[in-house]
Amino acid sequence: MAELTHLEEKLAEVTGLAMAAEAAGGKVSKLTEKQDASLVATLQKMAAEAAETAKRCESVAGNFEGKKTAILDEAREVKKKAAEMMSTYLDSDADALDGFEFLTMAEAAEVGHWSVLKTMNASARNEDVSDLVSWALPIQERHFQDVLQGSKKLAAEQDPNETV
Numbered sequence: 001m002a003e004l005t006h007l008e009e010k011l012a013e014v015t016g017l018a019m020a021a022e023a024a025g026g027k028v029s030k031l032t033e034k035q036d037a038s039l040v041a042t043l044q045k046m047a048a049e050a051a052e053t054a055k056r057c058e059s060v061a062g063n064f065e066g067k068k069t070a071i072l073d074e075a076r077e078v079k080k081k082a083a084e085m086m087s088t089y090l091d092s093d094a095d096a097l098d099g100f101e102f103l104t105m106a107e108a109a110e111v112g113h114w115s116v117l118k119t120m121n122a123s124a125r126n127e128d129v130s131d132l133v134s135w136a137l138p139i140q141e142r143h144f145q146d147v148l149q150g151s152k153k154l155a156a157e158q159d160p161n162e163t164v
C-alpha cells in the first residue's frame with residue numbers, strides 16, 4: 001500500500017469522520033423521532049451535509065496521484081473506529097439526549113480534525129485541500145453548535161428528579 005504523507009492522512013481522517021457522521025445522523029434520528037421530532041430535521045440536514053462532505057473529500061483524494069486508494073482505505077478504517085465508538089457509547093438504553101451528547105463529541109472531533117488539516121495545509125498549500133477546508137470547516141462548526149443546542153434543549157425538557 002502506498003505510504004501516506006501527514007497531509008494525506010489528515011485528509012483520510014476527515015473523510016472517514018464524514019462517512020461516520022452520515023451513519024451517526026441516521027442512528028440518532030431514530031433515537032430522537034419519538035422524543036423531539038423538531039430536532040430530526042436538523043439531524044437529517046446534517047447527515048446530508050456529511051454525505052456531501054465525504055463526496056467532496058473523495059474527489060479531492062482522487063487528485064493525489066496514485067494515492068486515492070490508500071487515502072480511502074485509511075478513511076474507511078477511521079469510519080470503522082468511529083462506528084465502534086458509537087456502538088459502545090449508544091447502547092440499547094440510549095435516549096435522544098445520549099444521542100445528541102455523542103454527536104457533540106463527534107462534531108467537536110470533526111471541527112478539531114478540519115482545523116488540523118487547515119493548519120497542515122498552511123505550509124503544504126494544496127489548492128484543492130484549501131478549497132475543501134474553506135467549504136467544510138464552517139459547516140462543521142455549525143454542526144457542533146446545532147448538536148450542542150439540541151443537547152441543551154433535550155436536557156431542559158427532562159425532569160432532573162425523574163429516575164432513569
Ligand SMILES: [Fe+2]
Pocket residue numbers: 021046050107110139140143
Ligand atoms: Fe459534522
